[in-house]
Amino acid sequence: MGALNEPMVKPSFFKGMRGRDTLWFYIFISPWLAGFLLLYFGPMIASLILSLTNYSVLLPTKFVGLYNFEQMIKDQLLTISIWNTVYYAGLSVPLGTVIALLLAVFLNREDIWGRSFFRSAYYIPSIMPIVAVSILWIWLLQPRYGLINSFLNLLSIRGPNWLGDPAWAKTGLVLMSLTGIGTSFVIFLAALQGVPRHLYEAAELDGANAVQKFFNVTVPMISPSIFFVLVIGFINSFQVFTQAYIMTEGGPADSTLFYVLYLYRQAFNYFKMGYASAMAWFLFIVIVILTVIQFRLSSRWVHYGS
C-alpha cells in the first residue's frame, strides 16, 4: 500500500478484503454450519414437533398438542425416575466435588513426593470405558465375594447386597461414580496453581491455620472452578444412563430407573417417540434453567480473581 495511493485505493481494497473475508469465513465454517443445521437445529425443531404428536412406529401419527406433557405429570414411573436421578446426582456430585477438591489441595502442597504418580492415579479411572468399568463394578459389588464387601467384612461390617437391594443400588452406583472424578480433580489442580502465593503468606502472617487458609483463601480464589465443576457435574449426572442400563437394568424394583434410561425405553423399546421427545425437552429445559440459575447465583458469591 503506497502512501500516495492510499486515499484512492484503501476503501476499495478493504471493501474487497471484507467481501473476500466473508466468503472465506463461510467456506471454512461450512462443515459446522451444515452440521449445525442437519444435526442440531433441524433435529431440535423436529424433536419439538414430535413432542406435540403421538408419533410411534406402530400407530398413525396425530397432532396431540400438550397431551404428552400432561401424561408426564400423571406418569408414576416418570416421577420415580426423576426422584432416582435427583437422589443420585444430589449424592454423587457434591461428594465427588469435595473429594476431588481435597485431593487437589493435598497434592498441591510443596512437600509432596511422587506428585505425578498421584496425579495419574486419580485421573486415569475417569477415562476408562464405562462399559468395562460397569462390569468390573458388578464384580466389586458382588455381595459375597466382591472386593467392597470383603473389605467391609474386614472391618466387621456386613455389607449389603448392593445391586440386588432397592435400598442400596443407587448408593452402589454413587460409590462407583466417585472413582470417576479425575476431570474435576485436574481442573482444581490447575486452578490451585493459579492462586497467588502471597495470599497464603499474608494469611500466615495473620496467624491463619491450614483450615482457615483453605476456607478464606483457597475456596474464594478458586470458586469459579468449583462452580464450573458443580454445574457440569449436575448436568452430566442428570444424564446418567450406561451404568444403570448394564449393571441393574433399572432395577431392582425400579430403584435405578434413571430419567434417561426411562427415556431410552420409551423411545426404543416401546417406540413412543413423541412421548420420549417430550421427556427430552423437559430434560433440556431443566438443564438450561439450572445453568442460568446457578450462573446468576454464582455472580453473587463467586470471586473472579484478576
Place this chain on the structure above:
Amino acid sequence: MEANRTADVQSNVAGQEQRSQFSAYRALRLLETSLVHVILVIGALAFIFPFYWLIITSIKSNAELFIWPPTLIPRTVELFHYGDALQEVPILRYMGNSTYLTVLNLIGVLISSSLVAFGFTRYHVPGSRILFAALLATMMLPHHVTMIPLFLVFRALGWVDTFRPLWVPAFLGNAFFIFLLRQFFASIPSELFDAARIDGSSEFGQYWRIMLPLSKPALTTVAIFQFQWTWNDFLNPLIYINSQSKKTIALGLQDFYKSQTTVEWQQLMAASVLMVAPVVLVFFFLQRYFIEGIALTGLKG
C-alpha cells in the same frame, strides 16, 4: 516451605531460648506432611486397586475366585481365560470395528473442527460472533434431544445397522473441539498470516502450512479425546447396531455379559482388560495432552 522460612526468620529474631519451640514446630510440620502422604496413598489405592482387581480376577482359578478372604496375590496364573473369552465372543472383531470407527472419527473431527476453528479465529466478519455464540450454545444441548429425530432421519436414509451414523457426523465438526482449537489458534500471532497473505499464500495455504503445523499439541489433544469417546461410546452403537458382525467393543462386551447364564468372571474380566488396554496405553504415552486439554477448555470455559 514458606511457613518454614517465616519460622526461620522468627526463630532467628527470637534467639536461642526459642530453639526448642522451633523444633517442636518442625516435628509437627513433619507429622502433617506424613499424614497428607498417608491420605494421598489411601486415595491412590482406592482409585487404582479396582483395576488391579480387574487384572488379577482375569487370571485366577475358579476355586480361588470364590474363597474368603480373597487372595490379594493370585496363587495360580491361568492365562487361558483370555483364550476362552476370545473363543466365546469375537472380541477381536469388535475391537477391529471400534478401531475402524475411531480412525474415521479422528480423520473427520480433525479436518472439520480445525477448518471451522480457523474460520472463526481468522475472519471477523458480520455475523461471526452470533454464529460462535450459537456454536457454544449447542454444547449445552443434551444429546437426548436430537437423538430421536436423528434416529428417524438415519433410518429413513437406510443407515440403521451400518457404521455411517457412527462416523459421518464427525465430518461436520464438533462444538467442543472447535472451541478448544479456537482457544489455541487465538494464541498464534495473526501477523504470521497477514505476512503470508502478502507473500501470496492462499487462505487455505495459511491454514494448511502455518496453522496446522503450529497446532500439533492442540490437535493431539483433540485426537485423544475423540479416540476415548469413540472407543468408549455405548449409547450410539446400542441404538444403531444390531448385527453381531458390526458391534463395537463397548456393545460387544455388554452383550457378552448379558448373554451369560452363569457369569464367567475370569472371561468377562479378560475381555474388559482387552477393552481397557488401548486406553491405558494411549494415556501413558500422551498423558500431558489429556491434562493440558482440560486446562485449555475447563478453565477458560
